[in-house]
Amino acid sequence: MRYLVLLSLLIASGCSSVSLNPLDWFGSKDSGPKMAELPELRSTIPVRVLWQASVGPAGNGAFSPAVAAGSVFAAAHDGTVTRMETGGRQLWRVSVGQPLSGGVGADGSLAVVGTPEGEVIALDGASGEMRWRARVSSEVLSPPVIAGDAVIVRAADSRIFALDTRDGKRRWVYQRAAPSLSIRTPVGIVVTRGVVLAGFSGGKLVALALSNGAPRWEATVALPRGATELERVADVVGLPWVTEREVCAVAYQGRVACFDLANGNPLWSRAMSSTTGLDADARFLFVSDEKGSVHALDRSRGSSVWTQDRLFRRGLTAPLALGRQVAVGDIQGYVHFLARDDGSFIGRAATDGSPIQANPVRLEVGFVVQTRSGGLYALTTQ
Numbered sequence: 001m002r003y004l005v006l007l008s009l010l011i012a013s014g015c016s017s018v019s020l021n022p023l024d025w026f027g028s029k030d031s032g033p034k035m036a037e038l039p040e041l042r043s044t045i046p047v048r049v050l051w052q053a054s055v056g057p058a059g060n061g062a063f064s065p066a067v068a069a070g071s072v073f074a075a076a077h078d079g080t081v082t083r084m085e086t087g088g089r090q091l092w093r094v095s096v097g098q099p100l101s102g103g104v105g106a107d108g109s110l111a112v113v114g115t116p117e118g119e120v121i122a123l124d125g126a127s128g129e130m131r132w133r134a135r136v137s138s139e140v141l142s143p144p145v146i147a148g149d150a151v152i153v154r155a156a157d158s159r160i161f162a163l164d165t166r167d168g169k170r171r172w173v174y175q176r177a178a179p180s181l182s183i184r185t186p187v188g189i190v191v192t193r194g195v196v197l198a199g200f201s202g203g204k205l206v207a208l209a210l211s212n213g214a215p216r217w218e219a220t221v222a223l224p225r226g227a228t229e230l231e232r233v234a235d236v237v238g239l240p241w242v243t244e245r246e247v248c249a250v251a252y253q254g255r256v257a258c259f260d261l262a263n264g265n266p267l268w269s270r271a272m273s274s275t276t277g278l279d280a281d282a283r284f285l286f287v288s289d290e291k292g293s294v295h296a297l298d299r300s301r302g303s304s305v306w307t308q309d310r311l312f313r314r315g316l317t318a319p320l321a322l323g324r325q326v327a328v329g330d331i332q333g334y335v336h337f338l339a340r341d342d343g344s345f346i347g348r349a350a351t352d353g354s355p356i357q358a359n360p361v362r363l364e365v366g367f368v369v370q371t372r373s374g375g376l377y378a379l380t381t382q
Helices: none
Strands: 009-013 015-019 048-054 067-068 071-075 080-087 091-096 103-104 112-114 119-125 128-134 145-147 150-154 159-164 170-176 181-184 189-192 195-200 204-209 215-220 234-242 246-251 254-260 264-272 279-280 284-288 294-298 303-307 320-322 323-330 332-340 347-349 367-370 375-380
Touching: 067 103, 067 145, 071 103, 071 375, 080 103, 080 112, 119 150, 145 189, 145 264, 150 189, 189 234, 195 234, 195 246, 204 246, 215 254, 234 279, 246 264, 246 279, 254 284, 254 367, 279 367, 294 323
Parallel strands: 015 181
Antiparallel strands: 009 015, 048 375, 067 071, 071 080, 080 091, 103 112, 112 119, 119 128, 145 150, 150 159, 159 170, 189 195, 195 204, 204 215, 234 246, 246 254, 254 264, 279 284, 284 294, 294 303, 320 323, 323 332, 332 347, 367 375
């Protein structure tokens, strides 16, 4: 039997979704293989906490901070939204007056969050005052993306909406059929060069025109396989990773694959299963798999460079490439630093002991993580 037993079935928008919250499937200490102990550090790099703050607990969400205009924007389940300087000084803190399920998207002038009821709330970036509210079709789990004069919002029922930044009025909506069973995870979207890139259930990666939502191309990251509905779940997770010429994505129970950004033609793929996503640098593509291993792949052809498997069952975030290091958070609130060239452990930092569910977000110097208890930690190895 697979050690990853996904039993938490939730009903959303008329279809079933499987929770990939690490607390759901790693929560029992008495069943299945045990979480790996913290590896011994033989040599370490200096890790500094630049600053720390608290925004509030995430509840069942995986809130991701946004970095824009020299600030960090963060939100909590209870409706709190805050803006802080990247040096840690709070600029404003407000409550939207209702629970939140997704956020934050920000560009400095606007900060946008979403609710379990499908409401999108836009706040003034300078003051935190309410700008507008709009409605989409279902719960908002991932941070909205502000692209020029449009706010791109993904709903949990596989619809993508473009809203006007001025008043929240709908410009276009992209809709595709949702499968009978999918994973409940804050899979995000990336906007680049006039194209919206989004991964979907069934292992599909889609490019849409930012101007009108028309499909540009569709590519297959993974094909559903297996005898049961649960075995056939093969959903793209995390954020696509994009350069000028290529886009890469990874799917749960599927593959990691890279495609030509212009037309979606496949460049390479290999078997992989992730619940969180990937990152890359000039040479390597880094993936955290569902079992807790971190993989470095050659970016040009997908061949394996190294695998670090001593974080088994530690509920890892997607990796963050940081020059000569790779950082990854875990379910106990630790941030692990791996050597970029061979995957060896070279550093570790503790936060507040609660899970780091949202992926680390890059700062101009270092990066910031948000814990399930609401802690914000800005870390650096410089």
